[in-house]
Amino acid sequence: MKSAGSDQGLDPARIEAVFHEAADLEQAEQAAYLVRACGGDVRLESAVRALLDAGRNAATVWDRSALELEARHSALAAHTPRPDEFFGPYRIVRRIAAGGMSLVYEAIRDDTEFHKRVAIKFVQHGIGDAAGIEHFRSERQILAELEHPYIARLLDGGTTEDGLPYIVMEYVAGVPIDRFVAERELSLGERLTLFLDVCDAVQYAHRHLVVHRDVKPANILVTSDGVPKLLDFGIAKMLAGDARAQATTVHALTPEYASPEQVLGRTVGTGSDIYSLGVLLFVLLANRLPYRADSTRAADLVRAICEEEPLWQPAGLIHGDLQSILARALRKEPERRYLSVEQFAADIHRYIAGLPVSARPDTYGYRLRKFVVRRALPLAAVCALAIAIAGGTLSTLRQSRRAERRFEEVRSLAHSILFEIYDSISQLTGSVSARRLVVSRAQQYLDSLAREAGDDPGLTRELAESYLRLGDVMGRPYTPNLGDTAGALATYQKALTLLERESARHRDDTALQEELSEAYMNVAVIFMRQKKAPESMAAATRGIAVIEPLTKRFPRSAVYNEKLAHAYMRLGQGQDVAANQTGASISAKQQVVATYRKALAVLEAGGPHDEPFWQVRLSTMYFYVGYPLGSLGDRTGDVRFYQEALDSALKGDAINRRLIAAQPDEVNFMRRLADGLADIGTLRWKCCRDLTGALHDLEEARNGFQKVRDRDPQNLEARRDVANVYHNLGIVFDKANRATEALDASRKALEMYEELGRTDPTNRENAGYLAEVRARIAALERAPGTSR
Amino acid sequence: MNGGPPESITFWLQRWHAGSDAALDQLTRLVYADLRRMAARYLQSEQPGHTLQATALVHELYLRISSVQEIDWKGRGQFIAVAAQMMRRILIDHARRRQALKRDGRDAVVTAPRPALDPDVLDVDRALGKLATDYPRHAQVVELRFFGGLRSPEIAQTLGLSLRTVERDWQFARAWLQNEVGGF
Numbered sequence: 014m015k016s017a018g019s020d021q022g023l024d025p026a027r028i029e030a031v032f033h034e035a036a037d038l039e040q041a042e043q044a045a046y047l048v049r050a051c052g053g054d055v056r057l058e059s060a061v062r063a064l065l066d067a068g069r070n071a072a073t074v075w076d077r078s079a080l081e082l083e084a085r086h087s088a089l090a091a092h093t094p095r096p097d098e099f100f101g102p103y104r105i106v107r108r109i110a111a112g113g114m115s116l117v118y119e120a121i122r123d124d125t126e127f128h129k130r131v132a133i134k135f136v137q138h139g140i141g142d143a144a145g146i147e148h149f150r151s152e153r154q155i156l157a158e159l160e161h162p163y164i165a166r167l168l169d170g171g172t173t174e175d176g177l178p179y180i181v182m183e184y185v186a187g188v189p190i191d192r193f194v195a196e197r198e199l200s201l202g203e204r205l206t207l208f209l210d211v212c213d214a215v216q217y218a219h220r221h222l223v224v225h226r227d228v229k230p231a232n233i234l235v236t237s238d239g240v241p242k243l244l245d246f247g248i249a250k251m252l253a254g255d256a257r258a259q260a261t262t263v264h265a266l267t268p269e270y271a272s273p274e275q276v277l278g279r280t281v282g283t284g285s286d287i288y289s290l291g292v293l294l295f296v297l298l299a300n301r302l303p304y305r306a307d308s309t310r311a312a313d314l315v316r317a318i319c320e321e322e323p324l325w326q327p328a329g330l331i332h333g334d335l336q337s338i339l340a341r342a343l344r345k346e347p348e349r350r351y352l353s354v355e356q357f358a359a360d361i362h363r364y365i366a367g368l369p370v371s372a373r374p375d376t377y378g379y380r381l382r383k384f385v386v387r388r389a390l391p392l393a394a395v396c397a398l399a400i401a402i403a404g405g406t407l408s409t410l411r412q413s414r415r416a417e418r419r420f421e422e423v424r425s426l427a428h429s430i431l432f433e434i435y436d437s438i439s440q441l442t443g444s445v446s447a448r449r450l451v452v453s454r455a456q457q458y459l460d461s462l463a464r465e466a467g468d469d470p471g472l473t474r475e476l477a478e479s480y481l482r483l484g485d486v487m488g489r490p491y492t493p494n495l496g497d498t499a500g501a502l503a504t505y506q507k508a509l510t511l512l513e514r515e516s517a518r519h520r521d522d523t524a525l526q527e528e529l530s531e532a533y534m535n536v537a538v539i540f541m542r543q544k545k546a547p548e549s550m551a552a553a554t555r556g557i558a559v560i561e562p563l564t565k566r567f568p569r570s571a572v573y574n575e576k577l578a579h580a581y582m583r584l585g586q587g588q589d590v591a592a593n594q595t596g597a598s599i600s601a602k603q604q605v606v607a608t609y610r611k612a613l614a615v616l617e618a619g620g621p622h623d624e625p626f627w628q629v630r631l632s633t634m635y636f637y638v639g640y641p642l643g644s645l646g647d648r649t650g651d652v653r654f655y656q657e658a659l660d661s662a663l664k665g666d667a668i669n670r671r672l673i674a675a676q677p678d679e680v681n682f683m684r685r686l687a688d689g690l691a692d693i694g695t696l697r698w699k700c701c702r703d704l705t706g707a708l709h710d711l712e713e714a715r716n717g718f719q720k721v722r723d724r725d726p727q728n729l730e731a732r733r734d735v736a737n738v739y740h741n742l743g744i745v746f747d748k749a750n751r752a753t754e755a756l757d758a759s760r761k762a763l764e765m766y767e768e769l770g771r772t773d774p775t776n777r778e779n780a781g782y783l784a785e786v787r788a789r790i791a792a793l794e795r796a797p798g799t800s801r
Numbered sequence: 802m803n804g805g806p807p808e809s810i811t812f813w814l815q816r817w818h819a820g821s822d823a824a825l826d827q828l829t830r831l832v833y834a835d836l837r838r839m840a841a842r843y844l845q846s847e848q849p850g851h852t853l854q855a856t857a858l859v860h861e862l863y864l865r866i867s868s869v870q871e872i873d874w875k876g877r878g879q880f881i882a883v884a885a886q887m888m889r890r891i892l893i894d895h896a897r898r899r900q901a902l903k904r905d906g907r908d909a910v911v912t913a914p915r916p917a918l919d920p921d922v923l924d925v926d927r928a929l930g931k932l933a934t935d936y937p938r939h940a941q942v943v944e945l946r947f948f949g950g951l952r953s954p955e956i957a958q959t960l961g962l963s964l965r966t967v968e969r970d971w972q973f974a975r976a977w978l979q980n981e982v983g984g985f
Contacts, residue, residue: 032973064980079922
């Protein structure tokens with residue numbers, strides 16, 4: 014040990030003085046100061062420097078009291094089994110292994126008749142908390158139910174004097190399987206046979222509804238007779254029964270052998286063991302992991318496990334069908350792997366017998382699919398991680414003595430899931446399943462927060478905001494969403510309840526009024542989707558009542574003007590649907606036009622006309638004005654209505670083309686342009702019988718929608734759009750008396766609507782279209798193709 | 802302190818303050834026995850992995866004695882210092898016995914896994930002895946804090962020092978001890 018203070022000839026007071034002077038400085042300045050202050054006295058300088066270094070490391074260690082330290086040491090000593098110490102009839106011989114959660118000792122049973130070597134496993138010191146002990150008990154429970162020649166047997170169990178459980182297992186004198194095959198230089202056939210024995214053990218466990226979850230060489234010892242023994246069901250899980258075992262737990266697992274779903278913290282089933290067995294077989298045959306050698310950092314490894322194809326070269330002993338077999342076991346999606354260990358083993362048996370195996374080389378289709386899934390994965394991993402952590406936090410929310418702090422944690426987590434993680438995901442295409450996961454978790458968090466929130470105004474607002482956001486994600490029409498309209502409405506209404514309560518208390522709070530109007534609007538939109546016009550109009554009217562006073566107070570505010578325009582638009586939509594439901598009188602329809610024009614006037618009067626977001630709104634309103642005008646045309650046969658509608662729509666289209674010219678890759682603009690063209694095409698036919706122009710626009714629309722859909726095949730809106738345009742093509746062809754093409758387009762539309770209906774059954778708009786298109790098809794089929 | 806009737810300590814404290822030397826002996830015996838019994842119970846009941854309550858026994862004693870208004874701080878300070886020394890001795894004894902037990906099984910392969918960051922009380926005790934040669938005041942601060950569990954303002958009051966001095970002494974002593982015991 015170095016000695017600083019008692020160095021002979023050094024003045025203790027001087028050391029201390031220099032130490033304090035230096036310690037008060039930034040670390041970067043200390044060295045220069047020391048040189049100056051010590052004036053060439055190297056011993057003084059090095060003494061103080063040693064103290065400064067030590068001081069930096071000493072920060073927390075010395076905050077403990079001696080009593081605490083002694084208690085810890087003492088507890089440790091008391092709980093460390095010593096040689097010749099007895100636990101039940103077992104005498105400790107030596108320690109074999111220290112794992113993350115447990116210590117394993119070799120022990121001997123000293124009964125008179127026989128000596129028997131056993132392995133005793135104790136809960137690791139310092140982890141003797143309730144969770145650790147519970148874990149340990151469940152392993153004991155699991156092992157007690159498993160009796161298989163290739164699984165290390167449970168012999169006994171007990172509890173130490175200190176109340177810690179231990180389990181006594183068959184002692185396995187063996188080496189890890191990867192070392193065994195290497196040291197014995199086993200042939201390919203021998204390796205496969207040994208691996209099949211391991212499969213047998215895992216398969217047995219699966220049949221007893223136990224997933225091992227940590228299959229790796231260190232847990233498979235092979236005796237000198239070549240018998241493998243599966244060990245350590247420490248993180249195994251019962252598939253049935255105990256509900257507690259289903260809870261998400263984050264384990265320190267060995268990522269090299271972990272499955273993608275394990276790494277991502279998802280539900281883990283037997284498929285996970287199949288994956289790990291695949292990695293094991295790969296290692297046994299190729300003498301390396303299936304991942305690139307540079308995947309040593311945990312983050313790289315996680316990426317490799319979740320995203321990268323196995324690296325097949327250098328192949329080692331992996332040839333021909335073995336590659337197909339491994340590829341199947343190592344697939345990222347559990348459902349694409351072998352369905353059971355039995356099936357996996359059967360393929361190896363077939364390989365050994367020289368028969369064709371069931372696993373096929375990857376097909377083109379499989380690869381394509383993978384590509385789409387792949388891009389969403391890194392973020393999904395981030396989410397899963399966040400979710401896994403929060404899951405643990407949440408489960409202890411109520412019982413924790415530090416509930417306050419945890420509450421804050423959960424709150425910020427729910428928030429970041431919704432606002433940050435979801436945002437990043439929704440930027441990506443092809444990410445719907447990742448989003449669904451995020452959403453269902455977020456919902457759980459919010460509901461539990463809402464239950465615990467009480468009357469805290471700040472929190473109430475935050476919650477409301479989060480619910481609004483969640484509702485958007487679930488099913489906000491006309492934006493990418495998960496197609497859960499009913500869920501979205503329920504979620505929006507939760508927000509509304511909270512906001513109404515708060516707003517009643519704070520009338521002058523403009524931000525709150527804004528949010529309230531926003532919530533009304535969202536609800537109005539959803540009611541709209543469900544064709545509940547009166548409810549929708551009521552919500553929109555309330556929204557207007559909240560926002561209109563604000564625009565009066567702040568006439569130049571683009572934000573309030575925008576919201577007011579939006580509210581009028583929603584009201585107009587409600588009126589439109591109500592009008593349709595009540596016979597679509599001309600005056601009712603004209604009222605709709607008037608309301609839409611109010612919205613348009615608000616937009617035209619004030620706002621940043623150069624900004625894309627404003628242009629978007631303007632163009633939308635131009636098209637909206639056209640809708641009821643189009644219906645008026647339908648109803649009266651007066652083409653002037655169509656012309657008026659077309660004029661308005663073309664103004665919108667001009668804006669759309671400016672938008673897409675500025676940002677050609679923007680999906681929303683693509684969709685918008687196509688949307689407009691679909692309307693314009695129809696109007697061209699109606700107002701002017703311009704079939705060529707109409708078909709040209711409609712086809713451009715269809716191409717645009719398909720481009721959007723192909724970017725994200727699971728996006729319901731995009732699918733609905735393609736269906737709608739076929740629907741419109743059907744109408745135009747029909748009107749132009751081209752029955753064959755009309756029938757063709759309508760059938761395509763029908764097929765798509767039917768599929769959409771299955772995905773989102775509560776969407777009544779869809780149901781309406783379905784009815785229309787069915788009627789058209791029926792009519793077309795009844796009238797035999799008079800014209801072609 | 803839960804262990805003994807507080808009246809008796811207060812009583813003897815007052816007697817001591819009134820000038821009775823016999824009272825100090827009585828008091829020391831009383832407190833020592835008390836501390837010992839409580840420490841033993843504390844050290845035994847402690848389960849591995851449990852987070853300890855930071856409040857140490859001498860600290861509790863401090864709190865109790867502080868409430869005895871009749872005695873001036875010099876007297877109280879002396880007494881607290883004595884109690885911290887007692888605690889130190891109790892813990893050292895305990896650690897020695899523990900070490901002896903460990904040595905009994907020294908031929909074995911089994912070794913207790915040593916938590917990486919915990920200094921052993923015996924090492925600290927030895928280092929503290931060395932610290933006291935050059936920095937007796939600092940050593941006293943450490944004794945009250947580390948063995949006695951007192952906080953800085955309490956130490957300042959007990960030793961009649963400014964809070965700033967106590968904080969700086971501790972900062973220095975901590976670095977010194979870390980350097981001396983080091984390597985954990």
